[in-house]
Amino acid sequence: AQTVTQSQPEMSVQEAETVTLSCTYDTSESDYYLFWYKQPPSRQMILVIRQEAYKQQNATENRFSVNFQKAAKSFSLKISDSQLGDAAMYFCFIQGAQKLVFGQGTRLTINP
């Protein structure tokens, strides 16, 4: 079975500061991919960043980067230079050949 745990239901950060959202997971599959998706209020889910589990190098995408610790089954998202447009629900997601599981989400608020 696969599980995804986001232990922070809500987070807030000052504009221009850095924030880290945590995610831990469990899986019995050897080949899987990890994602962070963002769901702005009343808007569609969009991809933030993707990580192949077989790659040791942490993925980065502009202001977004991950800290992928495979042995610890941890996949945290760091947002640098936070902007007002980053306010959203953030979901950690694992996809393997047999299972697809989202975490329960972290609501991120940006304080101006």
Added chain:
Amino acid sequence: DTGVSQDPRHKITKRGQNVTFRCDPISEHNRLYWYRQTLGQGPEFLTYFQNEAQLEKSRLLSDRFSAERPKGSFSTLEIQRTEQGDSAMYLCASSLGRGGYNEQFFGPGTRLTVL
């Protein structure tokens, strides 16, 4: 192509009625996914198609739920004998599958309310 579209956007029905939702994926995408999302929760996987073949079904997909993807293009999700617990947002997503698992592009969802 303007992305994944879903129809209708909202559906209100009475308990016991049947409902059908449609999803039109991005045209070149061979993979199509259905999820259910309740308020304040993450999406829950329901089922997944690669072209016209339904490859995975969640245990959440009871015998009242059925999904099809004829000709590997659009997909429909039907719920028979709706129950109040079926009230949720139903999300469709598509992706291009060429080895591995790529970004899923999500539609706006169909919000179902069962009275």
